[in-house]
Amino acid sequence: MSTQTEQGGRILTYVDAIREALTQEMEADESVFVFGLDVDDHKGIQGSTKGLVEKFGPERVFTTPLSEDAMTGAAIGAAMTGMRPVHVHIRMDFLMLAMNQLVNMAAKTHYMYAGAYKVPMVVRSMIGKSWGQGAQHSQGLHSMFAHVPGLKVVAPANAYDVKGCLISAIRDNNPVIFMEHRLLYFTDAYVPEQSYALPFGKARTHGPGDGKGGDVTLVGVSNMVMECLRARELLADAGVAAEVIDPVTLVPLDFESIAASAKRTGKVVIVDNAWLNCGFSAEIAARIAERDDLRHVRIRRMGYAPTTCPTTPWLEKEFYPNPVTIAGEAYALARPDGAKWTPDPKHAELAYQAKFRGPF
Amino acid sequence: MSTQTEQGGRILTYVDAIREALTQEMEADESVFVFGLDVDDHKGIQGSTKGLVEKFGPERVFTTPLSEDAMTGAAIGAAMTGMRPVHVHIRMDFLMLAMNQLVNMAAKTHYMYAGAYKVPMVVRSMIGKSWGQGAQHSQGLHSMFAHVPGLKVVAPANAYDVKGCLISAIRDNNPVIFMEHRLLYFTDAYVPEQSYALPFGKARTHGPGDGKGGDVTLVGVSNMVMECLRARELLADAGVAAEVIDPVTLVPLDFESIAASAKRTGKVVIVDNAWLNCGFSAEIAARIAERDDLRHVRIRRMGYAPTTCPTTPWLEKEFYPNPVTIAGEAYALARPDGAKWTPDPKHAELAYQAKFRGPF
Amino acid sequence: MIRNSDLVERLYRGLRLVRRAEERVAEIYPSDKIKSPVHLSIGQEAASVAVCDVLGPDDIVGGTYRGHALYLAKGGTLRGMLAEMYGKATGAAGGKGGSMHLVSAEHNVLGATAVVGTNIPIAVGAALSAKMRRSGQVVACFFGDGASEEGVFAESLNFAALKNLPILFVCENNFYAIHEPLDKRWATRRLCERVATYGIPTHLIDNDDVLAMHDASKAAVERIRAGGGPEFIEYHAYRLREHVGPNEDFSAGYRTDTEAEPWRALDQVTVLAAMLDDKRRAEIDADVEAEIAEAEKFAEESQPPALEELHRHVYAD
C-alpha cells in the first residue's frame, strides 16, 4: 500500500474516514441507509454521521425512538427485503438491549431458513473510555458476538482500516458488528480519497522494522493496537523488538498471521479491549495452545481488570492496560532473566504523542 | 461424601432435586420467591416447580407476562430491597431478552454503587436439546455471562450437585446464572433429604479409580460431563484411563483442580456445551497455556459445531460432541502413535444406559 | 350479506387444507416420523386464511412457531411443510428449521420465529423497506396475545405509526400463552384501545369469523396500500389442541371443555362448508385429501440432508 499517497492518500481522521465511507457507499448504492439514535443531530455521532442527512435526506438518514430492540429487528427485516441498513449506537453497552435480535435472529436467519434470506446489515457501535464514562458506557463486548456463528465482528484500529472495513461491512451479505473506539476517533492516517473495500480476515502485522523478526508479539484489539504500538516504542529503549499484530477483523479471524508471528517470537502478549474471562484474548491463547507447532510459545493476556469500570480517574487508570503496563509485561516475557526494567515515564508521556499514520 | 446414604441419601432425579432445593429454601427463608413464565402451571417447568404454588401460594410462586426484560429488572429491584427472587426461564436462549438488565445492572449494581446495594437473585434457565429444539431453543450461552464481572455462573451436572448448588445460589448475595440442561432432568443420583449448600468454586474430579492418575483429562460442562463419563467408559476398552473434571461452577472457577489433573495427564480435552469461539473452553485452554508449569500439556477443545443448531436429527447429531467423538479425540491425544481406534458402536449404545449416581 | 361464492370456495379450501393437514400431522405424530415440536392452529386457521386471501403474491407475511396456517395460506407448499417436519432435505428450510421456522422467500413468507414477539419488529423492518423501495408491498404480521406483552411490540407500534409504514398487525388472541390465561398476564383487556393511542386504526373481531376477517382486512389492506399507514386487528379464536403436540388437553385442568364449546359451534370450517353445495364441497375435500396424501408421500420419500449441509448457510456469500 506504499503507493497510496500517489493514489490520493491524504491525512484523514478516523471519524472523517467513517463519514467518508458512509457517504461513498450511500452514493454508490441507494439501498444503503443510516439510522439510529441521534445520527441526524448537529453532533452527528461525534461527527461520524455529520452532514449525511443534509446530503441524503431524512428518508435515508434518520434518528429513531429509544427502542434498540425493535430498531434492531427493523434493521433485520429491512435487510431481509432488499435494503442495507447501517444501524448506529453511540455506545456498545447499549447493544445489550438488542441481544435477542442479534443473537437469535440476525445471526440465525440465513441458516435456519436454509439460505432463503440474507441479512446484509451493519451494527456500528463505539466503545467509550474515560472522563467518567463508567460502568455502563465503557464496555467492549465483542467476545459475546464473536461467540455466535452467523455474526461477523470487525474492530478497525486506524483511519485507513476503518474506511475500507466499513465499506466492506456495508457490502457484506451478513450481519456485521462494527466496533469503533471513542479514543480512535481523532487519530489520523493516510486514507485514499476513492472508495476501497478491505477484505475481512486479513490481519495487519507491524513488524519491528528492517525485516527482522521480533523478540515478542503483541496482539491488540481496537484501541489496544495503539497502546501496543506505543508499548513497542518503549520496549525499544530496553532493546526488545516487538511485533504488533492487529487482527482488524475478529470474525473472520486471520489466525495464521498471529501464528506466524508467534512462531517467530515464541512469546505472545494478547491485549484486549475487554475483560479476559471467556474473552477474545482467551480465544487467541487457546488457538495457539491447541497448535502442536506452537507449543513452544509462551502466552500472557491483558485486558480490563476483572471489575466493573469505575468512573473516578484514580481507579480507572488501573482498570485498563496502558503502554507502560503492556511494555512491562512484554519485557518480563521476553527477558525472563533480564535485569528488572520499567519504561521511562517521560518517554511514556511522549508515547502518547506518537502518531501511527501508515501508509498501512 | 461416602457417608451420604447414612445421611439419608436416596436416589432422586435432577428435576426432583431442583424442586426439593426450592422447597427447602422457601420453607427456610420467606424472602425467597419463585417466578417466571409458567412456573405455576400443571407442567411446572418440566416438574421442577410443580406443586410449589399449592405449597407456598400465588404470592410467592407466580407466572408473569411475557416480559423477560422487565421481569429481570423486577427481580433485581426486589433483590436490592430485601427479597431473594428465583427467576425461571424455560430456555437459556430467552436470556438474550434480559441481557441489558443482567449485564448492565445486575452485574454492576453492587460495584457502581460501592456496596450500597446487594443483588441476591438466581436466574434459572435450561439448555434444550434434540427433538427439533433447533436454532432458538438449544443454546448454551454461559460464556457471555462468565465474561462479565459481577455475575456468578453455575452449571450442575448431577442431581446431588443441582440441589446443593441451587441452595447455595439462593443464599448467595450476588446474581447467579443457574444453568440446567434438559437432558439431565431425568438423570438421578444419591441425594440427601436434608438441606445442604455446596461451596461454589469446587470442581469435581472423577478419577480413573484405584487411586491412579489417568492418561488424559476430560473437562466437561453441564450435560457434557455425562458425555465425558460415557466417553471414559469407551476409552477404557482401548486401555486409556481418563480423568473427568466437572467444574460445577464456571464463575467462580476451581482452576486448580483442572491444573492438577492436567499436570498429571499432560493431555486435556475440554468439552463444552456451547460454541468454541470465545467460549468457556477457550478460557480453560488459555489458563492452561498461560501457566508456565503446564507448558507440557496438550490441549483440544470440543463443543457445538460452528453453525446454528439445525433441527433435523440427521444434521443435529453432527452438531454436538458425543461419547464416541469425545473418546476418539481423547484417544488420538493420549495415544498419538497408537493404532487407529474407534469405539465399539454396541458399547457406545450401552454407554447411554450407564448411570452415574455417585455418591458424589 | 350475499357472498361471492368464489370467495367462500377459496376460503373454505384454505381452511380445510390447513385443518386436514394438521389433523393428519397429529395422526402421524405418534409415529415419531415428525422430528420437531408441532404447535397446531386447529381452531384458529381463519385469521391467516382470510388475510392471505386479501394479500397479493408480492405482499409479505411474517409469523410464529404456530405458523402452519400462515405458511400454507400465503402459498407455501404442503410438500415443503411436511418434508420440513420430517427433517428432510426437501423441506421448506431444508430440514434446518423444523415446524417452528417455516419459510418461503418465493411466497414472501419472511419466516417464523420461536422466540415470542421477535418477528414483530422484523415485519416492521420489511414494511420500512417496502416503503423506502416504493414497492407498493403491504406487510402482514401475525402474533399471539402473549407476544403483545413483550416490550418490542410497543416499540414496534410506535415506530410503524411514526413512519406511517404499510403494515397490518394481526394479534391472534386465543386467551392463553401456553397454559396461562389472559387474566394472569394482562392488567386489562383494553389492547385495541392502547394500540389506538399510537394513532393506529384498530379492529376487533371477537367471534372467530373468517368472512368478517376478510372484510376487515380487505378494507385495511386497501387503506394501507393507499398510504394510510399501519392498522391493527385483534382476532379472537380458540386453540382446540394442546399448546404444543398433537392432542387435546382439556383434562389438564387449566381450561375446560365447556369453555371450548361456543368456539366449536363457531368452527369456521364447518360454517363455510355449510355455505357450499355438497357436490362442490366434496370436490374440494377430495382435492385437499389428494394434496395431503401426495405431500405426505413426498415427505416420506424425500432424502435427509447430506452431512455437508450442517456447515452450509452459516454465512451468506
Added chain:
Amino acid sequence: MIRNSDLVERLYRGLRLVRRAEERVAEIYPSDKIKSPVHLSIGQEAASVAVCDVLGPDDIVGGTYRGHALYLAKGGTLRGMLAEMYGKATGAAGGKGGSMHLVSAEHNVLGATAVVGTNIPIAVGAALSAKMRRSGQVVACFFGDGASEEGVFAESLNFAALKNLPILFVCENNFYAIHEPLDKRWATRRLCERVATYGIPTHLIDNDDVLAMHDASKAAVERIRAGGGPEFIEYHAYRLREHVGPNEDFSAGYRTDTEAEPWRALDQVTVLAAMLDDKRRAEIDADVEAEIAEAEKFAEESQPPALEELHRHVYAD
C-alpha cells in the same frame, strides 16, 4: 389557594438547593475538577422536589443520570454528590459511580442508571418487594420522555398494574431526548391515555408547577399507600442547559431560545421565592450558599480512593 408557608419554604429550599448546587457545578466544571459528565436538571428541579416532599424517609426512589435533583430532594447529601463528581472516596458511590450513578441506601435512593429506561423495572421490583414485605413503602420512579419509548416501560406498566403495586411513575417530559424532539420519536402525544389503558390513573401537569405537582403526588401517594395500585404523572418542564455539560446550547440549532422563554417565565425557583417574605428567603438562600460552600470544601479536601478499591465490591459477601 392559601398555601401552608412551611410547605412553600420547604419546596423553595429544595428547589433553591438543587438550582444553586448545579449552577455551582457548572461554574466549577471548566476547571476539570469534576471527573464525570454532568446532566443538569436546571429548569426541571420541581418534579423531584415536590414528590420527595410527599414521600417519607422509608419510601423508595429510583432515577436516571439526570438525577441530581432526585438524589438531593430525597435526602442525599450535597457533600456526597460533589465528592462523587470529584471522584473522591467520600463520594456517594465512593467515586465508582460518578455523576450518573448517585445513590443513597440510607435515604432509600435505589440509585441512578445511565442506560435509559433501565431503572423503571427495577423500581417496579422494589414495589413488588415492598408489597410482599408488607412494608407500607411507596416507590417513586423517575424517567424522561425518551425512556417511555423503551419497550421495558410498557412491560413495567402492565406488570405493576397486574400486581397492583405501590408505585408512582413520574415521566419528566422535557420534549427532548438529547437533541431529538418528541415529534421525531413519538407517533402521537397520547402518553397519559396509553398508560390509562392499563387501568392506571394518570395525571398531566403541563406547566412546570411545583405546587400542583405536590398536590397531585400527595393525593396519588396516599391512594397508592392505601393499596390503590400504581399511578402515573406526566410532568412537563424544560431543560435550560445542554443535554450534558454545563452550558446553554440554544445556538446549536435544534431548539430556540424563544422556545425556552415561556418556561423561564414559569421558573419555579423564582415563583416560590416571590411567595416568601424577603427576610425568610434571604435566610434560606444564605443557608443554601453555606451548605454548598461547605460541601465543595469537603469534596476538594477529600482523598481519592485507595487503589485496592478497584477490586472491592465486584462481589458481595
